[in-house]
Amino acid sequence: ENEPPLVPYTIPIIGHTFSYFFNAKKFIKECREEYGDAFSIYVFGNIMTVLSNEAVSEMFRNHDDFDFIKAIHEDIPLHKFLIYNGGMTEEGNIFNAKTAREQFSGKLDINMPVVQKYLEIGMNKMLGDCSVPKTIYNAWFTINEIIALPVTNILVGEEAAAHDDIVKSFGILAFDMGHLLVIPPIFCFIHQKLHDFVATLPIRFGYNPVRYHRRIAMKRLRPVVEKRLRERKKLGDNYKSYNDLLDFYMDQPNFDYSKPYNFHYHVDNLFIMVFASIHTTSRTAAVALYDMAARPELVEELYEEAVKVDKERNGQLTVADVKKMIKLDSFVKETLRHNDNITALPHYVKPESFTFSSGLTIPKGRKIITYIEDVLMSKENYGEDAEEFKPFRFVDQDSPATKVERSYIIFGGGRHACPGRFFAINETKLFLHKFILRYKVTTQSGKVEDKFRIGPFALPSRKALVFENRV
Numbered sequence: 001e002n003e004p005p006l007v008p009y010t011i012p013i014i015g016h017t018f019s020y021f022f023n024a025k026k027f028i029k030e031c032r033e034e035y036g037d038a039f040s041i042y043v044f045g046n047i048m049t050v051l052s053n054e055a056v057s058e059m060f061r062n063h064d065d066f067d068f069i070k071a072i073h074e075d076i077p078l079h080k081f082l083i084y085n086g087g088m089t090e091e092g093n094i095f096n097a098k099t100a101r102e103q104f105s106g107k108l109d110i111n112m113p114v115v116q117k118y119l120e121i122g123m124n125k126m127l128g129d130c131s132v133p134k135t136i137y138n139a140w141f142t143i144n145e146i147i148a149l150p151v152t153n154i155l156v157g158e159e160a161a162a163h164d165d166i167v168k169s170f171g172i173l174a175f176d177m178g179h180l181l182v183i184p185p186i187f188c189f190i191h192q193k194l195h196d197f198v199a200t201l202p203i204r205f206g207y208n209p210v211r212y213h214r215r216i217a218m219k220r221l222r223p224v225v226e227k228r229l230r231e232r233k234k235l236g237d238n239y240k241s242y243n244d245l246l247d248f249y250m251d252q253p254n255f256d257y258s259k260p261y262n263f264h265y266h267v268d269n270l271f272i273m274v275f276a277s278i279h280t281t282s283r284t285a286a287v288a289l290y291d292m293a294a295r296p297e298l299v300e301e302l303y304e305e306a307v308k309v310d311k312e313r314n315g316q317l318t319v320a321d322v323k324k325m326i327k328l329d330s331f332v333k334e335t336l337r338h339n340d341n342i343t344a345l346p347h348y349v350k351p352e353s354f355t356f357s358s359g360l361t362i363p364k365g366r367k368i369i370t371y372i373e374d375v376l377m378s379k380e381n382y383g384e385d386a387e388e389f390k391p392f393r394f395v396d397q398d399s400p401a402t403k404v405e406r407s408y409i410i411f412g413g414g415r416h417a418c419p420g421r422f423f424a425i426n427e428t429k430l431f432l433h434k435f436i437l438r439y440k441v442t443t444q445s446g447k448v449e450d451k452f453r454i455g456p457f458a459l460p461s462r463k464a465l466v467f468e469n470r471v
């Protein structure tokens with residue numbers, strides 16, 4: 001009773017699947033105009049409730065009533081790959097959130113010099129000298145390799161991260177798992193369990209992308225852990241902690257290297273952080289480059305700001321200096337706002353039912369998804385020109401890219417809003433800062449490139465970017 005309206009459909013079983021998958025922008029917009037903040041559609045054999053504006057804020061305020069983990073496992077069966085820690089669990093997620101908050105975002109002063117040093121090394125390696133212009137298709141992969149280097153250093157320390165294989169492995173881990181996401185849930189038309197069966201078929205035939213990555217991680221991390229255990233024993237209280245996640249895991253009360261598979265458990269936890277931290281930030285940095293590439297006037301303004309901040313510090317920036325880059329911050333926020341996903345953040349209803357303040361009720365087990373485009377492009381919050389790309393929209397607005405607001409849900413909202421966002425934004429800004437000082441980038445076509453679309457979701461464009469040294 002009193003459920004959000006179910007949008008009518010004509011073809012049984014198929015329902016709205018085609019409109020949602022091939023024409024999501026128009027279809028969801030029309031539904032929203034007709035049915036308001038909450039409505040249900042029938043896709044891939046299931047009813048899904050789409051939420052916007054106030055209904056989204058209510059969902060974030062009552063986050064404990066909504067299950068994100070079940071929705072993630074449905075798309076990527078992490079629990080089947082990460083066999084030693086069970087993938088993402090509620091308990092594990094509390095620990096991962098604490099890890100991101102304390103070890104990444106909470107230690108920016110210590111982490112940023114590491115990021116700075118290795119971004120420069122990564123850029124040298126992957127882009128290097130562009131006195132002869134370099135054309136790169138699908139630049140996300142290149143940016144991802146650059147970003148993987150500083151993050152791997154923060155995850156496992158300089159000694160292990162000196163090995164190219166572990167950096168490469170951490171960089172591509174999320175892409176390897178992402179391949180499985182491409183299996184569309186067509187079998188859900190028959191039954192959800194059939195989809196689960198098909199999605200996990202590669203594993204049944206022995207394909208587990210994590211196995212290869214685990215082998216590399218074990219090979220590179222074991223000698224470092226063993227060395228540190230010896231140091232800990234010898235130095236006792238005088239042991240000087242290393243500033244990396246590996247040492248943090250070694251400090252945990254449940255770390256016991258002598259116990260079989262205990263280290264595997266911690267490596268699986270590490271993989272979740274790899275998954276959460278590299279792919280997300282490299283995607284943001286890549287989209288920002290594509291956004292910059294067709295807007296030369298924007299780059300020149302950012303360049304002026306970059307030179308000013310850089311001169312004051314002779315190239316060695318502190319967190320306070322990164323904060324001073326207000327134009328860059330605004331640009332990064334605008335890039336994130338224009339991420340072009342139509343829907344995002346699927347969750348499942350946990351209690352018997354959930355009732356919104358509007359009186360609409362959804363039952364236990366219902367899948368919900370936010371109409372993120374509507375929230376991020378809301379005229380009410382961003383004005384009449386909400387849909388325009390205005391890079392300096394947030395300058396002097398007391399609205400940094402990290403600030404979670406009801407109209408800016410790129411990092412989620414409420415108690416479970418992304419705890420890694422301070423690290424992510426600082427790292428992205430540092431990447432762009434170093435990049436702008438050294439290079440110029442243009443799209444090969446000379447126009448703004450559209451993102452690469454998979455149904456309602458958007459990924460960085462795969463079109464060519466041309467990189468040149470700044471003279």
Ligand code: HEM
Pocket residue numbers: 068093096097100104273276277278280281284345409410411412413415416417418419420421423424425
């Ligand atoms: C631009 C980059 C990033 C974006 C867009 C992003 C986005 C998000 C979003 C939307 C959520 C909330 C999911 C929900 O509502 O249930 C989230 C949660 C989370 N993110 Fe991020 N994230 C980014 C970077 C990072 C980084 C760098 C880390 C780790 C250092 C990280 C770690 C986490 C963790 C652990 C959670 C779960 C928090 C919880 O459930 O309490 N994220 N992220």
